[in-house]
Amino acid sequence: MANQKPLILVTNDDGITAPGIRKLIKLMQELGDVIVIAPDSPQSGMGHAITVNDTIYCDPVQEFQDEGHKEYSCSGTPADCVKIAVQEIMHRKPDICVSGINHGSNSSINVIYSGTMSAAVEAGVEGIPAIGFSLLDYSIDADFSHCDTYVKKIVREVLKNGLPKGVVLNVNIPKLKASEIRGIKVGRQANAQWVEDFDKRTNPMGRDYYWLSGEFVNEDKGEDTDEWALAQGYVSVVPVQFDLTAHHFIDKLNDWKFNS
């Protein structure tokens, strides 16, 4: 990179006006040249959705253009935003892609449902070092002030060291005061899950419908997990891969009588 400032692609899944991405943009402006391509509306829970049977709009956002960087509002999913940024909007491949800061946790099994992480994974697929950031606070009024140090530190380390092909980072930040955070802890995705409890209701026309709700249950007490780190007051960093192959089970599967 020599003396050139790094080119930083910023996106998220809560939408371009969410306080979390506004904070992330400000922090990234201290570290490099920023370009923002983010969804025009909230996309939480979108997983790694892409838009295959519909049109995608991606328009410059006038109100933010005077901040010294360009921003685009996109009708697609977070993964769409990254694809379109790299292919259509940006003149060179970004040095890093950061997604977030998400309003709410993407630790443990949440990673598979996460639009925030799908943007980071999509960037990783395209060969761009990428990080998803999430704060353990779903509130629109969440206080992101304690995130500054950790977000910048982790981005600087990735810019310095790079990331191996096929790996992106999932960073979760506890809802604590700056003075209460004990540091950064690298770990693995805890083996936890949501136990659903649908809220069944009847609409005014007499038709039943549901709201998805549920309880997060973590029986994985490992001290090497993201959940443990967060509960102890650490910022959690989990390296995430998108080779989903369960390599450990291939030998066993080959013993099955598939071809007899």
Add this chain to the structure above:
Amino acid sequence: MANQKPLILVTNDDGITAPGIRKLIKLMQELGDVIVIAPDSPQSGMGHAITVNDTIYCDPVQEFQDEGHKEYSCSGTPADCVKIAVQEIMHRKPDICVSGINHGSNSSINVIYSGTMSAAVEAGVEGIPAIGFSLLDYSIDADFSHCDTYVKKIVREVLKNGLPKGVVLNVNIPKLKASEIRGIKVGRQANAQWVEDFDKRTNPMGRDYYWLSGEFVNEDKGEDTDEWALAQGYVSVVPVQFDLTAHHFIDKLNDWKFNS
């Protein structure tokens, strides 16, 4: 299971009327008691999306009730279908969940975008042995006749052997005549990707929009990959996990100067 017939949950991402799921339902009726909860409309490319900010409808489908099993049409995503099936519709946990048969490939990197596989993964998260089936033919008129033997064989093996916690199967079937299929091959997800080539157009009001398109590029020539197996005329079986942790990179990350 003793003498009880296995209880089989069938879902997909192409929607409940797609020829691929109609075929899968017929095959599963030969193997057990079937219940169908599938999207009311196509959900291709939905990844592991869930519906968090909207209502979900899930209604019995009258037209299929006389086939000896119950079917429900759901307004949610494939992952929603599995959640609602297990929590609200089914009286006991299914012995297996099968998703598909998808009209189009879910091999290689397609697994992360796949609604078909997201349903299987969701079942896996809930502790249910699960398989996603896909045919390498996007056509609505695709010929599924050569799938019968292989689908039933793989389902029978999973019912007999079970699957380890955290693992589901991703099965892709070549577009070939029955006589041309060489058997079943277990392998890993090929390290391939889509190189996007957005089709930019202007709408009648003068606003630019995009269609996502692209070319599938596979430079992974490994003979242990799903792409290799499919190209050679084999049905490909890849074990898929949802612990996304890149365990091999944890030690290295711990060497970074995060806390200095």
